[in-house]
Amino acid sequence: MDQFNPGLRNLVNLGKSYEKSVTAMALAGKAYFDAVSKIGETAIVSPVSRELGVVLMEIAEAQKKVHSDLEDNFKRFHRDVIIELEKKTEMDVKYMNATFKRYQSEHKVKQESLDRSQTDLKKLRRKSQGKHSSKYELRENEYLQTISSRQMDMQKFIADGCREALLEEKRRFCFLADKHCMFSCQISNFYENAKEILSVKIPTWQEKCSDITKVPDSVVSMIEGLSVVPQQSPLVDHYNRVNVDSGPPPAPPLKAQFSPLANMFNQEPTFPIGDGSLSRSTSQSSGLNVSKKFRVRTIFPHTAGNNNTLLSFDEGDIITLLIQEEKDGWLYGELENTQQRGWFPSSYCRTYTESVVSNRGGNPFAMVKLKPTVTNDRSAPLI
Helix, strand or coil, X not given: CCCHHHHHHHHHHHHHHHHHHHHHHHHHHHHHHXXXXXXHHHHHHCCXXXXXXXXHHHHHHHHHHHHHXXXXXXXXXXXXXXXXXHHHHHHHHHHHHHHXXXXXHHHHHHHHHHHHHHHHHHHHHHHCCCCCHHHHHHHHHHHHHHHHHHHHHHHHHHHHHHHHHHHHHHXXXXXXXXXXHHHHHHHHHHXXXXXXXXXXHHHHHHHHCCCCCCCCHHHHHHHHHHHCCCCCCHHHHHHHHHHHHHCCCXXXXXXXXXXXXHHHCCCCCCCCCCCCCCCCCCCCCCCCCEEEECEEEECCCECCCCCCCECCXXXXXXXXXXXXXXXXXXXXXXXXXXXCEXXXXXXXXXXXXXXXXXXXXXXXXXXXXXXXXXXXXXXXCEC
8 A cells, every 4th residue: 555655646647648648649630630621622623633622621520520539538538537546646645644543543542451451460460379369360350351352352453454454455446447447438439439430431532532544524524625626717717818918907006014924934035036137148139038937935825805906815825926026015926826916915925946937049048147257258157
């Protein structure tokens, strides 16, 4: 029993540490599955990953429910086990000290009474050793009966004390075992509930993520629709023929709107893209018929709306410039994939490095650039 109370105090301290670690684990698990749920919300937006997003959110909710139940069980563990053990420890210290003092006091009284009776008997026997010993026999028998009664009382007191101490020891261990049996029952119910929550949904979750090549029918229809080459509208042909015959329409009267996102891209040379003149090897007197068509790549989509003179395009389209000079922020060109022509903001595109060169005259030296010299002598051609 001397080792029981110190061991119980240590058990209480370890139980508190146990509860804190489980609470920290539950909080960390909640934060983790909150992040999983956020990723699931992102996946729901995608048409092809919508089902997987639902799976991630359902898994996160189920796991958070399990962690919440575990945290509730350990709150009951703290209330029903740790606090009760702590109270029991304090009460045991007081009870054991008071009981032991009372036992010592009663044992001392009984032992002194027995010793006193034995001392009186010895004195009486010394007196009875004379001539008249018969008159002391009655008193001696009385002393013997008293001593025997007090010895029996002492033995009974010691036996009762031993029995009470053993029962008290058993009560303490029984209390400890009963509290942990109750806690074990709660944990068993927790695991059964967690198994019931997860086992019902796990097959459905596994089925949805087992085949990565399976996509929804709506996505398949969308992909098939993208693979069909759209036919050009007769209105576009008519519009192009009119533009070719009559020349480009006048530029819009308002200055083109500058895109606020254009500064995010690498700065490109300002328009006009061309030099405005050909190299020295290509002059009017040479008679060469060389034209260089410059192209640009769009970096933002543009919608013409109801204005027929403007050009609509998507991000990444290639446009051939038909008028290289920029007019109030507008450029005029032809969209390569649809052959539509129109004006568009110059800030919505950047120079496309590959250029289309047409050599109508067939002169092999049309692409020759001569090295500039100080005198009238010409150096070797630089190709």
